[in-house]
Amino acid sequence: MEKKIGFIGCGNMGKAILGGLIASGQVQPGQIWVYTPSPDKVAALHDQYGINAAQSAQEVAQIADIVFGAVKPNIMIKVLSDVASSLNKETLVVSIAAGITLDQLARALGHDRKIVRTMPNTPSLVNAGMTSITPNALVTQEDIADVLNIFRCFGAAEVIAEPMIHPVVGVSGSAPAYVFMFIEAMADAAVLGGMPRAQAYKFAAQAVMGSAKMVLETGKHPGELKDMVCSPGGTTIEAVKVLEEKGFRAAVIDAIEACMAKSEQMSK
Ligand SMILES: NC(=O)C1=CN([C@@H]2O[C@H](COP(=O)(O)OP(=O)(O)OC[C@H]3O[C@@H](n4cnc5c(N)ncnc54)[C@H](O)[C@@H]3O)[C@@H](O)[C@H]2O)C=CC1
Ligand SMILES: O=C(O)[C@@H]1CCC=N1
Secondary structure, eight states: OOOOOOEOOOHHHHHHHHHHHHHHHOOGGEEEEOOOOOHHHHHHHHHHOOOOSSSSSSHHHOOSSEEEOOOOOOHHHEEEHHGGGSEEEETTEEEEEOOHHHHHHHHHOOOOOOOEEEOOOOGGGTOEEEEEEETTTTTHHHHHHHHHHHHHHHHHEEOOGGGGGGHHHIISSSHHHHHHHHHHHHHHHHHHHHHHHHHHHHHHHHHHHHHHHHHHHHHHHHHHHHHHHHOSSSSSSHHHHHHTTTTHHHHHHHHHHEEEHHHHTOOO
């Protein structure tokens, strides 16, 4: 890709995108400009990746063809309002903020702006991200292809209608946190069974990754894959019974329902 890419804000999620993009080799570090208020952190990113360190958010807005707004949701509107007049007419602005709608973004940037609202997740850092993309009406098919291409450098990406952002946050944006909790809990159990901790994380994480791959690659229903593990009178069905007794599925559904509700509330 030939375009210049800018980051305003580059913390956990910005770095995941930046790192994934550079690792893919599709964008050279010299095509990327980064601004955060901490010159030390930008210098560290320059040293690590070779990206250009910008002196201001306005500089990023002036130079880049595609500008990522990667700051916390509570300051996104202020930060984008401050750069609105520095953007070129054709610049594409990509927001990754949870809870900030296309309409709110257009009010900050101007209603003639090309804006894409996205919801990525941190596994982007290891080439296994999942990102949703919602363009506004001014975004062209070519722009959409560019944005999909960027996010597909380090994972999967799909276009969704804006209201689907809430399920996306629940099942993908926030989901790594609960999966890490699941892995941690499984490893704790293995430690209880006498396994050294480092080895326990490896077994637990590999089991989760392999199971996810089976869902994606076999196309089989997750219930069928579960049944394949449960030998009659065996060990697995004992664990399944306890999980059902403890309300495992209901706990997961309730948790994601709370996540979706918060996402909706943040959008108001
Ligand atoms: N962490 C996650 O798993 C996900 C986060 N998001 C979204 O990503 C966005 C960023 O989240 P994180 O990366 O986790 O936050 P973070 O706190 O790690 O990073 C925020 C970045 O913004 C910079 N910053 C602070 N004030 C600034 C300003 N005035 N101008 C320019 N830069 C400024 C900080 O220096 C830092 O680089 C949020 O809007 C969040 O909703 C979306 C999906 C997943
Ligand atoms: O917790 C949050 O608000 C962000 C959005 C998705 C993941 N982290």
